[in-house]
Amino acid sequence: MNFPILSTLIFLPLLSSLFIFLSRDKKNNFSSIYISLFSSIATFLLSLFLWYSLDVNTADFQFVEDKSWINDFIKFKLGVDGISILFIVLTTFITPICIISCINSVKERVKEFLIAILVLETFMIGVFCSLDLVIFYLFFEGGLIPMFLIIGVWGGSRKVYSAFKFFLFTLLGSVLMLVGIIVIYWLTGTTDITQIYEIQIPEEYQNLLWLAFLSSFAVKMPMWPVHTWLPDAHVEAPTAGSVILAAILLKMAGYGFLRFSIPMFPLASEFFTPLIYSLSIIAIIYTSLVALMQEDMKKLIAYSSVAHMGYVTLGIFTLTKQGIEGSIYQMISHGLISAALFLCVGVLYDRLNSRLISTYGGLVNYLPKYSFLFLVFALAALGLPGTTGFLGEFLILTGTFQKSYLAAMLATVGVVLGAAYMLWLTKRLIFGVTKNSSIETLSDINKSEIIMLGTLAFFVIFFGFYPAPLMDTFNVSVNSLIDNYQLALNGR
């Protein structure tokens, strides 16, 4: 195919943000909202088409575009395979939902907010399409800027502190990755990922390079102990910002492990597996316990995200079929569930301007539809079978068990804790007697909110019962990932 479909996908949101920038409407920002909604849905449809026409029976990169960019030194190389396509679709699916959520929650500078979201979308899609380290780095870091602005401009009371914390944490991690990329270029003479795959990077460099990449991914993931920026960033970010942060930005690191760390540094990946196991398990148990004691809804969900991401890192580095597939599945699932939970918090915040759990209670009496949907997502988050939350965790644990009994059993403890904090949250928010009289005046969720949450609930349940569309997509790519890894280990 000659048509540059991936470039179109990447730059469509950027282009439409330009349109919004040029558009002039002082009243209600109607045209901005419609342009952004229209373009993001078009992007989504395009990505669906891409998914549909992707050949899932091969692990090769498809729709590859290869243009020289700077003197043949850096190539603008794009391509997708069975793993990255799902992240692209997740991104393009979540973005329109974020834009709908803006209608209710963003009160000022709507136009600029939409521009930031669309620019961010460009960067995010770019990350998942890049087949060149430098391009990847640019997209990966570029996404920081709009996110930084979203938190810093539209955030809550401590927005500046949170925005800087977010920025510094992620930037410091990434600097080392940049050094790593330079070293790789120096060693191999290329930054083209597919070419680097062919070359075995010398063993003595692998460990250091792996650590350089880890420093960036660990912060983004986030892994314990560099996770503390996440609760603060979430708390201060506006709803749409939290949704994108949890649903997509956190997935970049997991994707990074799969795309870079494991195929490029297989020996180091094996060497550092115990480290990852330990950090993941600490993350799962530690943050679950911390989540249990939170008084702020957003912080609670943010900490639960860290625990869920702990499962992902655990699963990826089992390097078993079930572990990796479970991790990819868990990332998609968490993308849907955490997005929904943050939207749910946003619905309440829009109405009462409070994130404290103690403000609420007995919501089911006055917001029955909302309460039902919240319960669905809470149950999905605690991994109830029949939702996407279950299969990911269960596959990861199955995979982990084949490598380490102890790790798997400890991680399974997190499943019990997960039930505890989610159900306790639900009880304090939804059930019980309505103590706060201002709740009685609240209106139940409106149409746009039902559309957002209903769609997410549908997919959470649908893929929980019938995950085949997802599993079939990445099946072959994961097989080849594991085969190559084994080959590298055997060839040592």
Place this chain on the structure above:
Amino acid sequence: MEYAIIFLPLIGSIIGYLGKSITKLFSEIFTSLLVSISAILSIIVFWNGIQKSNYDNYQIIEWISSGDFVANWSINIDPLSSVMLVVVTFVSALVHIYSIGYMSHDPHKPRFMSYLSLFTFSMLVLVASDNFLQLFFGWEGVGLCSYLLIGFWYKKETANNAAIKAFIVNRIGDFGLAVGIFLIFFFFGSINFEEVFQAAPQFAEKKLLFSGFELNLITLICLFLFIGAMGKSAQFLLHTWLPDAMEGPTPVSALIHAATMVTAGVFLVVKCSPLFEYSQVALNVVTIVGMITAVFAASVALVQNDIKKIVAYSTCSQLGYMFFAAGVGAYHVAIFHLFTHAFFKALLFLGSGSIIHAFKDEQDIRNMGGIRKKLPFTYILMLVGTLALTGFPFLSGFYSKDAIIEFAYLRNSSLGNYAVLIGIFTAFLTSIYSWRLFFKTFHGSYNNKKIPINETHESPIIMLIPLFFLGIGALFAGFLFKEIFIGHSSKDFWQASIFFMNEINHEHIPLWLLLITPVLVVISIPLTFYYYIYNTKFLEEFKNTSLPLYNFLLNKWYIDELYDLVFVNPIKKIGSFFWKKGDVGTIDRFGPDGISKLIKIISSKAGKLQTGFIYDYAFVMLLGLSILLTYLILN
């Protein structure tokens, strides 16, 4: 037909709730109707099984496939699951009908009926599974419905807490079940029941190193599976949720916490008999836990005053019976007791519901008494239920419970003999607490101060009809199905669905063993009547002289308090500690906040260096120049 059995309750659940505004009674009638059809179809399937051995496995669609980890949505009909289908749908249909009357004043009745149907669906999915993963789905699904129904009256703080407790304690059990499944998949490479069971003999001797101990693989798997069963079936140490679960509406207690969900653990052990039979250690553990639970729960039931809690502890105790039956290898007897227990325990719960209804939500038996004339039908049906539970000769409990004791005896091992003793002793306790409950509510003087006796009333007909059906079951189920379930030809019925390593031969059982339980049971009736109604002083005095013992039992052996002390409070403290001292106090303090503070300090120091006076700068320049020169000269 098999599809209809499973999916009708699901359809009922969804449409019944969505269509609540069609007419006033739509939800209750629609859900009850569909579950009733499902019940009739189940009986047909069960009957076809007995007559023609019509069993099959229906694959619906693939659920998950990741490498060898493959699970399908399936409906597996074998003798074991067909029995469970009947129990589940039959009791469920009656509970649905009963609820129409019981919940008639509740504004959230459609939601209630919908949950009941959803529960029925999950339970059917559980018993009709052909692999461990679908079983796990049903397992957690029933847990969810239990959570929703216990917390049905969501305004009650206690109900919400009980609901969460039930879910989390079950999750601890599920942890064991999950680890069991991981082990099975790792070694057997499959999670399909049939494939696993076929491969079991090859692994009989396999040892493995598990956290430093060398253990038999099958034993380990069975123990983990049993942890799951303990959670769901409220066995000792994981039982604490069941009494609290009585916060839910009474029909829920009858369906979920007596007849069906709590028996899922027994079902699991029996289903996995091809694994358990290869591990004597695991079987012994099952027996011991079952025995402890049977005695423990019966002892606690002796002194409780809440009518539902008494019945709940009784359930716990009877589940203990089922487990030690399974533990001594009499799986078919365990299922037989499960079968008969479903009838009389559901009857007792629904009967209690009828009494509670009559007293307008009074549950304390000290505030009841002397109402046998006001509630004649309930009285008779409760009498039937009590007789059946205590194992009065020729009622259903008699056949199943005595069979458990007899088979324990036939095991001819020391553990089996202990089980016999415990079984007989517990039967005696069971009899005492059951009759205490019965006499204190229906006989003696009327003790309620809030409601005059004339205002108590018999329940409406729609609540009595289900009681009547259950009463028939409690009377005859034992007698009618004895031969099929546990008789000499029972092997023809169970076929391969239950696996016996060693045939238990129906030897001669001594006469004293056959007689001792029925005799004790019969004696206990006048005894109980005398001490609880006729001459209450003796027990009062006994209570006062042995107050520690009484309090120990009244407070359920202080296990809840122990858990609060050992688990709940420390976990909360650790959570706060990690948050305040770990995240905020350490990582942030020395991480980002520390660095930014450091930079601030350095920059303010650096700022002070810029004095603006030319001689300061000149001095620094001279200093630098001299250092540079020294360096160059030395080189």
